[in-house]
Amino acid sequence: MGEEQKEIVRIESFWLDAWLRRNYDGLESRYIIHDAVAREVDRDTFFRTRESGGTMISSAYKLCAKLIEDHYPPSEWNIYPFHFSDGDNWGEDNTTCLRVIQQDFLPICNLFCYGQVESPYGSGDYLKELRRINSKFDNLILSEIKNKDGIYESIRTFLGKGK
Numbered sequence: 039m040g041e042e043q044k045e046i047v048r049i050e051s052f053w054l055d056a057w058l059r060r061n062y063d064g065l066e067s068r069y070i071i072h073d074a075v076a077r078e079v080d081r082d083t084f085f086r087t088r089e090s091g092g093t094m095i096s097s098a099y100k101l102c103a104k105l106i107e108d109h110y111p112p113s114e115w116n117i118y119p120f121h122f123s124d125g126d127n128w129g130e131d132n133t134t135c136l137r138v139i140q141q142d143f144l145p146i147c148n149l150f151c152y153g154q155v156e157s158p159y160g161s162g163d164y165l166k167e168l169r170r171i172n173s174k175f176d177n178l179i180l181s182e183i184k185n186k187d188g189i190y191e192s193i194r195t196f197l198g199k200g201k
Contacts, residue, residue, distance in 0.1 A: 039124045043155040047122040048085055050153065050189045054120060054196065055081075068105055072098040074128075078105070095127045095164065096134040103142040112146040119143060120151045120196070126160030132167045139168075144175050151196045153181040 039047070058065055069084035070076050076097035079087065102119055110117055127135070143150045154165040165182060172178050181192040 039126075039155065039157055040159050043124050043157045043159075044088070046155050046183055046186055046189060047153075049186065050183065050192055051120070051122065052085060053189070053193055057193070057197065066110075068102075070098050070101055070105075072101075076101045093123070093126050093128060093160075094131050095121075095123060096131050096138060099135055099138040099143070103138060106142075106146070117147045118149050118151065119147060120153070122153045122155060123164060124157035124160035125154045125162035125164040125166075126157070127164050132164060135164070136167060136171060139178070140171065140175075144177055147177060149177050149179055149196070151179045151181070153183055153192050153196070156182065156184045 055067060058067070067081065069079050069081055071079055071084060071087050072093070072095065074094050074097070076094075078101065098121065106112075106117060139150060152165070152168055154162065156162070165180065168178070168180055172180055179196055181195045183189060183192045
């Protein structure tokens, strides 16, 4: 992702985070950043990071699934992962991502929200992969963010489902 796309992700994530914190007591948020490898970071690092390099989305999904398994039993928590990307992903990793989403996330998450920021640098293929399975799951929400003007509509897409 280029700097403009990263800024769009930071802005949208900030407003989603602010809205959720304002409207829900007991909210716990975890922040994961990834390029070729994912890592959990604190909130400040998430909003200030400048990660770049090759992308392996499944590394973030596997880390997220592990955090859910270790800390957030679905019987006790409402679970809402949000993921943003430019849709560029390494090689066959899309297959791994779809498996993790379908097996680990969608059966237990209230919603899984994916926002793809349009980018001249990435292939954007990941959104096409998710659209192949989207109609099978009412808790998989997809948003395409063309530019900063698209942030508000993307937030409405995610929060408008009310699950």
